[in-house]
Amino acid sequence: MIKTTVVPIVCSILILPALVTADSLAPEHTGMTRAVAVMHPTAGHEVRGIVTFTKTADGVRVQASIKGLTPGKHGFHIHQYGDCSAADGTSAGGHFNPHGADHGGPSADSRHAGDLGNLDANESGDANYDRVDHHLSLVGHDSIIGRAVIIHAHADDLTSQPTGGAGPRVACGVIGSAKE
Numbered sequence: 001m002i003k004t005t006v007v008p009i010v011c012s013i014l015i016l017p018a019l020v021t022a023d024s025l026a027p028e029h030t031g032m033t034r035a036v037a038v039m040h041p042t043a044g045h046e047v048r049g050i051v052t053f054t055k056t057a058d059g060v061r062v063q064a065s066i067k068g069l070t071p072g073k074h075g076f077h078i079h080q081y082g083d084c085s086a087a088d089g090t091s092a093g094g095h096f097n098p099h100g101a102d103h104g105g106p107s108a109d110s111r112h113a114g115d116l117g118n119l120d121a122n123e124s125g126d127a128n129y130d131r132v133d134h135h136l137s138l139v140g141h142d143s144i145i146g147r148a149v150i151i152h153a154h155a156d157d158l159t160s161q162p163t164g165g166a167g168p169r170v171a172c173g174v175i176g177s178a179k180e
């Protein structure tokens with residue numbers, strides 16, 4: 001009688017920690033489904049806002065709400081390094097481009113992973129952006145976590161190499177994991 005109850009208890013004590021460890025290392029638990037970048041102005045600018053990245057069945061939904069822009073289009077990219085320490089934002093490096101592709105627009109077949117196109121600010125300098133992207137990932141080798149979102153002073157022409165001629169950087173924000 002005693003043995004039959006003790007053995008299962010001992011077994012669960014030994015096996016449970018092993019199961020928990022294996023489970024937490026499983027691929028579905030190492031990923032994340034939401035990320036956020038809080039955009040801060042570079043020196044001499046007043047551009048601020050929030051960019052969120054949400055994993056959906058169809059891709060990663062990118063939503064941005066930005067203020068303080070000049071009216072019109074502004075290049076909007078993910079850059080390689082999550083380093084906004086330089087006053088002009090250049091510490092974020094070039095476009096995030098893990099596959100060595102040419103620069104292009106967001107719907108181009110060949111583009112940098114970080115090529116999100118343009119924000120389009122209204123007369124008040126506000127811009128909203130909402131589209132589902134098929135090149136971005138929140139996990140693995142191509143993960144955008146820990147990289148930076150950059151907003152530029154000028155429009156991205158979507159063709160000039162390697163940056164679309166978007167000019168100086170007016171805001172920078174590091175992409176971090178967010179609550180699901």
Ligand SMILES: [Cu+2]
Pocket residue numbers: 075076077078079095150152166
């Ligand atoms: Cu850029």
